Amino acid sequence: MASEVILPRVDMDMATGKMGRWFVAEGERVREGQLLFEIETDKAAMEVEAPASGVLRGVRARVGDVLPVGAVVGWIVGEDEAFDPDLQALAGELRALLGSSAALAERASTPSADARGRATPLARRLARERGLDLADVAGSGPNGRVQALDVTLYERPARAEPSSGAAQGARLNRLWLQKGEGAPLVFIHGFGADLNGWRPLLAHLPAPRPAFALDLPGHGGSPLAGDSSFAALVGAVRAALAGEGIRAAHLVGHSLGGAVAAALAAERMGGESGFRALSLMLIAPAGLGPEVNSAFLAGFLRARSEASLTPWMRLLAADPVSLGAALVKTTLRQREGGALVEAQTRLAESLFPDGVQAFGIRHWLADPATPTKIVVGAEDQIIPPRQSEGLSGLIAIHRFAGVGHMPHLEARREVARLVEELAKAGG
Amino acid sequence: MSEAMRELTYAEAIREALAIALEADERVILMGEDIGVYGGAFQVTGDLVERFGEDRVIDTPISELGGAGVAVGAALTGMRPVYEFQFSDFSMLAMEQIVNQAAKIRYMLGGAVNVPVVFRMPTGSGLGGAAQHSQSLEAWFAHVPGLKVVEPSTPHDVKGMLLSAIADPDPVILFEHKLLYKTKGPVPEGDYRVALDKAALRRAGRDLTIVATGIMTHRALEAASILAAEGVEAEIVDLRCLRPIDGEAIVASVKKTTRLLAVYEGVKTLGLGAEISALVAESEAFDYLDAPILRLGGAEAPIPYSPVLEKAAVPQVDDIVAAARGLAQGRV
Secondary structure, three states: OOEEEEOOOOOOOOOEEEEEEEOOOOOOEEOOOOEEEEEEOOOOEEEEEOOOOEEEEOOOOOOOOEEEOOOEEEEEEOOOOOOOHHHHHHHHHHHHHHOHHHHHHHOOOOOOOOOOOOEOHHHHHHHHHOOOOHHHOOOOOHHHOEOHHHHHHHHOOOOOHHHHHHHHHOOOOEEEEEOOOOOOEEEEOOOOOOHHHHHHHHOOOOOOOOEEEEOOOOEOOEOOOOOOOHHHHHHHHHHHHHHOOOOEEEEEEEOHHHHHHHHHHHHHHHOOOOOEEEEEEEEOOOOOOOEOOHHHHHHHHHOOOHHHHHHHHHOOOOOHHHHOOHHHHHHHHHHOOOHHHHHHHHHHHHHOHHHEOOOOOHHHHOOOOOOEEEEEEOOOOOOOHHHHOOOOOOOEEEEEOOOOOOHHHHOHHHHHHHHHHHHHHHO | OOOOEEEEEHHHHHHHHHHHHHHHOOOEEEEEOOOOOOOOOOOOOOOHHHHHOOOOEEEOOOOHHHHHHHHHHHHHOOOEEEEEOOOHHHHHHHHHHHHHHHOOHHHHOOOOOOOOOEEEEEEOOOOOOOOOOOOOOHHHHHOOOOOEEEOOOOHHHHHHHHHHHHHOOOOEEEEEEHHHOOOEEEEEOOOOOOOOOOOEEEEOOOOEEEEEOHHHHHHHHHHHHHHHHOOOOEEEEEOOEEEOEOHHHHHHHHHHHOOEEEEEEEEOOOOHHHHHHHHHHHOHHHHHOOOOOEEEEEOOOOOOOOHHHHHHOOOOHHHHHHHHHHHHOOOO
16 A cells, blocks of 8 residues: 655644655655655754655655645555556545545644634633633644633643643643544653654554654653653643543553653543543553663763764664664754753653652552553663563563663564554553 | 333334324324325335224325325314325425415414424435435424424434324424434333423533434434544434424533534535524533534535445544544644
8 A cells, every 4th residue: 555755743833844855766665764855944954764665656745845744745655556646646635525524623723824812712711710811821722722721721830740740731742643543542752752753663553543642841842841750741741631632542651651651541540630541551661660770861861972872872772773873863953952951851860860760650550450561672771671570460561582672663563563452452 | 121111113113103193083194105005105104004094094196285285284174184205305395385384374373273283204315315315304494483393313202202293283394314214222102202392412421512313313322432432522412303492402511511513414504503503602602612613414415326425425423523533622
């Protein structure tokens, strides 16, 4: 089947993107993960990897074209696959026509000039009752529309931990990585990473499930405002999910993100948050024991150049090649300006004081309410894999030989299969 | 299930209501094309002609204007006629009798006479009947003061509402979706009544309200169980009565859920959904809306004959799921 190559969102505020050069020409063979084309933003040229292996066909974007995010710029098709780009485009239009009513509901929200001052009637009433000026409230709805949740969150400025988390949640960078049918998968990355780290895994998911990912506070495109406690991270993610209207999902978390996912899944037992985890997948999770590779944390945070960062990044995977060549460059690019490193240093001081994981998730996993799997690499040099021992027999432990701290990249096919299996089990 | 509560099909429930009314009141007569020996186009009247005779189960000529006129006339003399259209589409031929006569006479004669007639109308698409046998014209009749218009979605409701309609002093139009005739559900024995002005809450939910009628109620319920797996809890209001419309039930539900999706098979523009939307927008529920109101109606086209296109022309479960999902997540 032909895979669409789309113009991805590589920058937080990006609505359109300018095509840079293609690294692969029409008709040439391409391997999944190979650099395919560049997007030029105001700041830099970003490289985009091929979403599948095959032959590049139907290239419909040239250098300098300015296109909306999500625009189809070409297709990757099988070697012998019959392919007609016009027909492909026509089929898309036809689908849109037939499903016009449903398409209306799904239509993309295009920012309009008069977006300011939009608010739903409920948001207006709540603002009126609370004596709030709507102009002060940032809208998270389509076209910047202020919805009830925005007013509610605005009304409770940073006080205690959960509220601080909620305020951060509204600002978290988040992205639907793919659309699909059924309950969404929610991906939460680990310390020092960002949501883009899930893309290689996603390409291997057998069923097209909706996939949502976010950047934790102090990571990727999300600022760290105030509180750097573990509870504040959980609160921020909880608020971001609520803001997105996600009330039930399959949680997939890596490392620190795994601990956050476990905390969110456990809240269901309390029943307060309104969020329900349908299943829980913890990849090399943090929070199961005290030790963490403190030399890595310190070195990772201190590194300012390719030469100093690369040796530390090598510790992440048993076979560093599996991480991809771009990871070091991307990590360094994000560190320009220093804000991210500063935020992550603060987080590390709070979460890993004196080289110890200061938060624990074992008590939440004692009696898991949802199907739960833990994936660990036997060669993990960041968090000792033995920490996943001694948990409830209801939790499946998948231990991969020859894999380090990044099973979702190092054994992406296998982990994708496990994610799918678990999502099926979770309903 | 108690002894008095058996499973009947929608068609059997109608037949039982007709039999009870024929038994209880000698003024009740059935009229329509091929409702006698043939048993009705959708086999609803079945063997009633054998049980009650040709004087009370009357085959009428293929002239809807004539048949409906006789029914209205009979009602004026004190009879309680139930006239069956083979397809609601054919009621277009009888609009003069329904809209200009039946609906107006009590008003124009200062209440001196009533017109207690019931028009039964098989409605909707899904059986490959093409453009002239598949329409959903409920909104046309619901626009006319003097008529009562109902569209029951379950065997229980259709029996109770038909008995209420026959007993009612005014003309009642009963829409029966063709795809419902073979659906089964619990139906109490004997005579019972279901009100002609009350909606039914079919499923409680907190995230959005779906207002639907007839077959769409069933599709909305199916959609709701899919949405529930995603954590979206839809509340389903089965409208049942289009005139008078139960605005209170809709407003109460929207105040609770803050979001509204109207689903109906009739053509979207100037249809049932327009009324439901406007009713909510004009009500106190307006200040509770946290998203735009959404209508999911039939395509702006005659119902196609091709089964693929016929399906595409009216809302299906997937369409409802997609629309509700977008609405619940504030992406409209």
